[in-house]
Amino acid sequence: MSHVSPRLLVAQTGFLGDVVLTTPLLTTLHRHLSPSSLTVLTTPQAKPLLDCHPVVNQVLVDAKHTEGQGVLGLWRMAQRLRRERFTLAVAPHKSFRTALLLLLAGIPRRIGFRQSPGWFLYHQTASRDSYRHEVERILCIMRAFGLEPEDCDRQPLVAYGHEAKNKADALLREARLDGTEPLFVVCPGSVWATKRWTVDGFAELIQKLTRDYGRVLLCGGPDDAPVAQMVHERSGQCGINLVGRADLPTFMALVDRAQLVISNDSAPMHVAVARNVPVVAIFCATTPSLGYGPYSERAIIVEKKDLFCRPCDRHGSPTCPRGTDDCMRQVSVADVLAGVKTLLANTRTKPMPVPFFVPE
Missing domain, CATH: 3.40.50.2000 (Glycogen Phosphorylase B;)
Incomplete structure (x- = not known):
């Protein structure tokens, strides 16, 4: 990993609980990578969970079940992400759609899970340990950066104003x-x-x-x-x-x-x-x-x-x-x-x- 601070995108468009359980990853990425900016892509319903998170600079919404659904919705979302000029994307969400979206967005380095149906669309993958709690399973993606879940911040955090x-x-x-x-x-x-x-x-x-x-x-x-x-x-x-x-x-x-x-x-x-x-x-x-x-x-x-x-x-x-x-x-x-x-x-x-x- 280059020492240059990345423009980081984390893609998590799962259920509300999944988003909460992803917050230790956000804290860990912020501490380990010192990104110039950290943006999270999530659902409209989950956006309020992250709007005041102390390490998140921006929250983008993927309305994948409404106006963002289908091929046209996917393409529009990809173009929106492309305009942000992210240099690194990390995808704890395992869906094929997420992997394809990040590819279409032209992000030059993309990291996801080996267990994702879209694993072949990532530059680098990490393996999830199925026996762990979901917080730790998500943190397994930090193996791409040389860290184990035990090395990471593991306390979930949501905040409000x-x-x-x-x-x-x-x-x-x-x-x-x-x-x-x-x-x-x-x-x-x-x-x-x-x-x-x-x-x-x-x-x-x-x-x-x-x-x-x-x-x-x-x-x-x-x-x-x-x-x-x-x-x-x-x-x-x-x-x-x-x-x-x-x-x-x-x-x-x-x-x-x-x-x-x-x-x-x-x-x-x-x-x-x-x-x-x-x-x-x-x-x-x-x-x-x-x-x-x-x-x-x-x-x-x-x-x-x-x-x-x-x-x-x-x-x-x-x-x-x-x-x-x-x-x-x-x-x-x-x-x-x-x-x-x-x-x-x-x-x-x-x-x-x-x-x-x-x-x-």
Whole structure:
């Protein structure tokens, strides 16, 4: 690698959780390469996760599922990247489309994974270790620069600015929360139905958290609204339903106020880890052995371990293949509360969240 500081592009257009788990790579690349600029290419949904990241100079959006889809959309995106005159591209995202896009963009040095369907379009490839956590699997790409995952920065980090902090403050004032009561963030949603714990389970959990521990903020994106509304109603409206009202940066700011986060195996779990907030993660159809568990020592995983059918798919399934929903139904409220109690006992004082950053 030349000592000349590269104009670096990192391409990660996966799910929200994938983007959070890529942030240690960003920190490592910044430290190891000292790029003249570091740009991330990601999805419109994930852009807010990176807008205030301290090592990211620019976030570009690839709307690959809408106006950017198809051959014409790919070509337009490639021309947009070409105008940036990047000298180095690193692609932790393994898709063939990503490899082809970087080739069409004319970036003179491109690095990707050997396991990518487009491996032959890269100048250099690195091998991913399938047995590792996804954070470390992504960091395997640093082998192209002579580093092993153990040599890298491995703490996920997402950040937000003053506007998000002010929005979070406004939502809490509206809910008549003055900061004196302990807060718990509960996230009942997931893109995949079999990764969602039951509505009744979340409802009972919220009732008991409210009775015994503090106030509950029900959080999630607009797509989570139907499930969240059912949870809210069945809990007797014990919690404060903010689902669909807090964008990603505002959600980060709310997470910073919380004693801990309780989430399915989904993006909020990873955001909590990236904000250094304890998390109780409920795994239903998926398992931590797939490599996507909370990458934190301040996390507890609750799951039904003795079901032979788990995991039924890498992402879970739209419906239970066996028609029983056992992996969801057999996770008890008592087990989740035990995780809450353990984390609270091990965290005598609320941890200081990592700082938030404001872009210049």
